[in-house]
Amino acid sequence: MAFTLENKAICKTNNLTVVIMILSAPEHTEHRRAIRETWANSSRSSSMPEVRTIFVIGRLKHWTTQSLIEKEFADYGDILQGNFEDNYKNLSLNSLYGYQWLNQNCANAEFVIKSDDDIVINFNKLFHAINNRLMFVNRTREVACFRVRSTVHRERHSKYFVGEHVFMNVDYTPAYCEGKFVLMTMDLIPDLLESAFLTPLFWLEDIYWYGLVMSSVPDITYTRIIWGEKIEPKAEKAIECLQKRDNCKFFITWPRNVAEIRKIYTLMEKDNSTYTETDFINATIEQEIFLVS
Template sequence: MVTVLSAPTWWNVRFIFFAFLAIWSVFALSTLKQLGTGNGRIKIKEIVAIEPEDTNIENELLQLPNEYLQNSTVLQHNFRYIVQPNLKDSCELSSETIKYGTSLGKVSGKTRKPPLLILVLVHSSASHFEHRRVIRETWASSGKLLSKVVFLLGNPHNETTQTKLAEEIKIHGDILQEDFYETYRNITLKALMGLKWAAQHCPRAAYVVKCDDDMFVSLRRLLNDILHQLLPPSRLLLCQPVRHASVERSGKYGVPKELYPFRKWPEFCFGGCWIASRDVISDLLQVSQVTPQIYLDDVYVTGILRIKSGLKITRTSQTNKLFCHARGKPERVMELWRRAINANGAESNMKFYDCFH
């Protein structure tokens, strides 16, 4: 027998649900005002995600060589962790979960665990001590209650550098390092390290931001959009898309025909920064285990793996309000941060020009 709720009972259920939603919204918005920069006066609904274009995934699959479409022998990313970030309390799930899949944690007296809305994975070189210092002192200092930043490193195989890293790790506890050589050609291994750690060790994060250590990222604007539900909670890959890019055969980005025979890359994300919902991270990681690797992480992760996952790119008309490329110069990240802060210490409503050329 099916029991139908009477009208009063049904309205009681709805009242409880909306009451919970209202209480969480008050908590989240009050937390946003305490993010660490200014008084929280950010224009609401400033960055709006645009739905993916009517791209046919089947047509995109035709842009990939057969060797990348066919599932190969399972490839496990099994490099040894040299060090992991000290984020266990922030990253592990607890008993109370909100609609985004993040956790409010148990309420004990006046203590409440804030949700982890954003996990930022920063690709950094082991020797880039100044890059990491500037990021910690600028944009990563905004939104610490609702976001966490992790720097991804390989093994420099240099005793002096590793000793200096040990001191940095002791102070900040925000470095993830695996035992593969720290070289540009291993950048895809670094990307897979980040995907694997986020999926397996930080399930509370509702969204993951991947960026390079010469990027300025407006965490405050991203948090504002998430709290006001302007970003889709699932199947999201938001970025500056790169279309019709030719495959270079020489130089830093050169890929031989034997590895990738086609003349054009599929559509992929500008590798300096992209934003994904948590479910996308798990999907990309799973597909990577049966897909041959290439040493261009942006093409591999947000192009090849994305297409095999059946995922479309979401874009925004205001990318230059979210992040900006400092072209390898940490001092420019500092300059962009200063420009983004008004006299009251809050991020101003500005665009960053000349960011992607």
Template sequence: MSGMKIVFLSRCVVVLFCASALTSLLIIKMICSKYVLQDDSYYRWKQRSTSFSKLSEHKSGVDFISLQNSNYKVPICEKDNVLIILVTSALWHLEQRNTIRNTWAKKQQHKKYPWQTFFLIGHPWVDGISPEIVKEQELFGDILLGNYADFYRNLTVKVMHGLWWTLKDCEAQYILKTDDDCFVNSDRLVRFLVEHNTVRYDLYVGSVFAPGKRQVIRDPQSKWYVSREDFREDEYPPYASGIGYLLSVDAAYRILTAAQYIPVLPVEDAYVGILANKVGLSVKSSGRFTKYNINWRH
């Protein structure tokens, strides 16, 4: 795998390690809580202090229905999952997916706290569904295909589709978004979420970019380019790095509600921060998420 980002969890803290070539080490502490989604959870979060007065009157953001295709067999979620892990991947990343399947996402029998991992891949239906990906899905049942071209500037659409599908088709208490060059200490993470959490609602947590590190890129040659027409401010509101962030289901509902009204930006993690900001959801700079380690090799 070309880069390695690791999510490690001790008894009472979550640690996210990320290594990309030779960079520096950052450790942050996270405190979160067990939250069980009840049938009335949608109304419970909606009745909180969230204000949508700043949102457009007409929907102009993500059209979730258009991203799904009835001809493709979507994954099946188990019941009563504590955590759903959504991993962004691509058609040609089979090696990365198999590495994850054989390590931190390896299925275990009689798990005390159920959780599942799914891979998010873009695949326009006009091209027909790849026989290879159909075979892989039949073998593993862990791939969610979306009706969009799979390139970097569609990463936002990929993640929004994954969150939407998870809330629609799965029973889960938390959602972790990460990438296919990451390692998640999944067993300890889930145990921590069940046994040691204290925050029940509004959980959006990860490695938060400091002020001065959230500038909007205006260079048209950059893959992170955003025009002033698409986003007028020169700096994004606070947001967690896309290498990994955790959402409680009520927070995910709020973010997806805003996504229907806020036009999509090609910077996925910053877009999530914009949505959170619009609905009054504060991002927490997490416990022990570590981005980079200069001493690691791969």
């Protein structure tokens, strides 16, 4: 695979714990800056694991935007630009290029987090759960995500429209991890790539990678990250809880803008509540507990 921009040395560090692969819109310069300065910045806290972040984008049509991306890459060295057109229908390609690159250059990491650029993660809470074996007990072939099934959208006006030739004669998709946050052990990446090689590309990225592709990878143990408990999708509710310091159980939320990325993270830094063993369910997920959305 060809890359326009890459920094092959970014993961060359001792004791690398996490590599974060973020699918980012090229124009979201300030989102990336905020992420670098807040939740993905391992130097902000002595309790943070060693982290490296890679923002994955595709090829751009306009030279002005491309020149800004190249300047950003020169400043930070964390842009991974693949040689494919950057658009919404190519998000599955973003991940393909990203995972292929991570497999070749970041295999020394313990964990991979895949996310989008509109998310905030409380790493202190997350790694308290991991280090205390509340999740990722074996540290091998494990995934943590919000795993669902969803309606197959046949309405042509829908952003997620799928033609009748796909998922024929069914109302719901296969089970998949919601793609805003997927945490997995690094040892799964080669198997995901092998499965992707055998799975025809499909443009809905989370259904493709964390449904069709991941379902063909054997012996995965899932930790359920439950929507409304560990994930608070509404930023205003997250802020309200954190301001009250009301033992907020979530460690992920979706800010609506760059200012909220910074505000939520500042509040998260003051949140000292931790998890107990009853807060997580470590089990291979069976069909009957899939949620339909």
